[in-house]
Amino acid sequence: MVRQTDVQIQSIRGIGGVEVVSNGKKFKARQFMVLGKPDMMRVDLLSFLDLPYLRLAFKGDTFQAMDMRSNVFYTGELVKALALFVPIEVTSREFIALVFGEIPEEDHLWARYDPGRRLYELDFPPSARWTRQTFWIQPKTSRVVEIFKKGVRESEKETIRISFGRFRKAGSMTFPTQVEIEASGADNRIRFNFRKIEINPPLPREPFRLPVPPGAEVVTIEEGMRRPFVFPTPE
Numbered sequence: 001m002v003r004q005t006d007v008q009i010q011s012i013r014g015i016g017g018v019e020v021v022s023n024g025k026k027f028k029a030r031q032f033m034v035l036g037k038p039d040m041m042r043v044d045l046l047s048f049l050d051l052p053y054l055r056l057a058f059k060g061d062t063f064q065a066m067d068m069r070s071n072v073f074y075t076g077e078l079v080k081a082l083a084l085f086v087p088i089e090v091t092s093r094e095f096i097a098l099v100f101g102e103i104p105e106e107d108h109l110w111a112r113y114d115p116g117r118r119l120y121e122l123d124f125p126p127s128a129r130w131t132r133q134t135f136w137i138q139p140k141t142s143r144v145v146e147i148f149k150k151g152v153r154e155s156e157k158e159t160i161r162i163s164f165g166r167f168r169k170a171g172s173m174t175f176p177t178q179v180e181i182e183a184s185g186a187d188n189r190i191r192f193n194f195r196k197i198e199i200n201p202p203l204p205r206e207p208f209r210l211p212v213p214p215g216a217e218v219v220t221i222e223e224g225m226r227r228p229f230v231f232p233t234p235e
Helices: 002-008 078-082 092-100 221-225
Strands: 011-022 025-036 040-046 052-059 062-067 072-077 110-114 119-124 130-138 143-151 159-170 173-183 189-199 217-220
Touching: 011 173, 025 092, 025 189, 040 092, 062 078, 072 078, 072 221, 078 092, 078 221, 092 159, 092 173, 159 189, 217 221
Parallel strands: 072 217
Antiparallel strands: 011 025, 011 189, 025 040, 040 052, 052 062, 062 072, 110 119, 119 130, 130 143, 143 159, 159 173, 173 189
């Protein structure tokens, strides 16, 4: 039943807010977001007039961003771009699967009912990437409400926890309007909050590839990491 729900939802589009806590700083912004399986994402950060001032996109493992404030275009590997915000290495497919709450394609698992949390707990066998993969499922809706994964790099204490809340029905399906990704402890997290959301909207491929505007300075992610990156105004 959980896998059937995973298959039914292929894309989402919504508007709301994003909050990032990274390296001791906290940022908030309004956003327009589009997510599509298996490996696509587009985020526009919006001003109080709902005009985009920073666009971020990836399709596959190529990351692009356009900062309209400084007229700088960033490009590079997605893994390195995500490392700017959360200290964990994930591919585009892994990131999208996490945000959608997808469970592994694995028939062997351990399941139990947690009476304290009133949730089903599913533990999957270790993989080449993760030594632990635990999913908590809401019995009535069969929706994933929490994921915990521990990476193979023991010395780096690589962990990731994803929480899903405030489920809202859109058509015949439900999707969380709050998704929080916490990497390697509570000091590094991203929280998405949606006010409006569409499930399975048609998605053209073009929005996930950003054109370089005439006159924009093109900067690689590696070079950008050595610069002071101006995200939203910190609190």
